[in-house]
Amino acid sequence: MTDICVQPHKDDHPALPALRLCAGCYYGLRGHIKALPRLHADLGGHLSAPAVVTTVSNGPRAAQDGDRDPLVIAETRSPINPAVAELRDQIRHDLVWWTVYVADQRGFKLPDNDLRQIGVWLWRQIDWIAASLPAAEECPPVMKALAGRARAILQPSGAKRIKIGPCREVLEDGPCGGTLYATCRAEDDPRPSAIYCGECDFEAGPESWRRFGRDYLKEAG
Ligand SMILES: [Zn+2]
Ligand SMILES: [Zn+2]
Known part of the structure; x- marks a missing residue:
């Protein structure tokens, strides 16, 4: 058994005792799994797409003082922002997928179908994930990418x-x-x-x- 972190690093990072992940990857995974149910909920507030407003102003000449405000000729708002909806689905899908995987591998009962409870359940399995292959290889980048995409949408x-x-x-x-x-x-x-x-x-x-x-x-x- 190797004691080097299984995640790609420029140089070798020693794994934590009995785990396949270094401290950075281990605590990163904890942070991302902890944050994801909340990010999923926050994204729910960003589901409606921004309105697309089309205006006409002053024809070919440049605007001058005293001109009227541009006239709105169309304002379209699609009810759902597909990128946000897709990311929320992906977060739920991946948290559930890993929960089912770990429960199956360990013979545990599944948590209730509530994303917050699923997140808490999975968070308690992080030591097992970090100690097991291929989970230690495959789970951290998935969670990191999801949290990064969610935060990028929520910040602006x-x-x-x-x-x-x-x-x-x-x-x-x-x-x-x-x-x-x-x-x-x-x-x-x-x-x-x-x-x-x-x-x-x-x-x-x-x-x-x-x-x-x-x-x-x-x-x-
Ligand atoms: Zn690492
Ligand atoms: Zn830190």
Whole structure:
């Protein structure tokens, strides 16, 4: 049995004891599986496609002061954004697929058909996934890609992603080394902002910002 992480890395990353994944891949997988049911729910709020507005303005000459606003000749809004709907289906499909796979391999009963419960169930199986081939090879890139695509869709809605600095979560073999981001949502968006790591499962809500900021700056100083 090899003790090198089975995920592709430029150089060899030692696997965690009894696992096939290095600390970065292991904690990344935890973070992505933890986040996916919530990302799936958040994407539900982005299902309607943006309206496509066609206008006419002033004909061939350039606009001048005093011109009327352009006239809207068509405003079409398709009820469903197919890219978001497809990604939500894919998230559900892949979480369910891996849940059925692990339950089947281990002879466990399936959780209820609720994505949040499926996510919690699968999250508890991460040590088994990380210790088993081919699961340790195939599951992490799937979860990472899904979480990345979901976050890319969810960010632009007025939310800004601000790079904070290196993550200092201490994993088994040292600091995480991923990058911390803060999402600052638009003012009229009731959802809270968060600080999260792009690599491990670190996530802090707005209620812990003050304490987090103080500790973070203290460590940096
Ligand atoms: Zn790795
Ligand atoms: Zn981290």
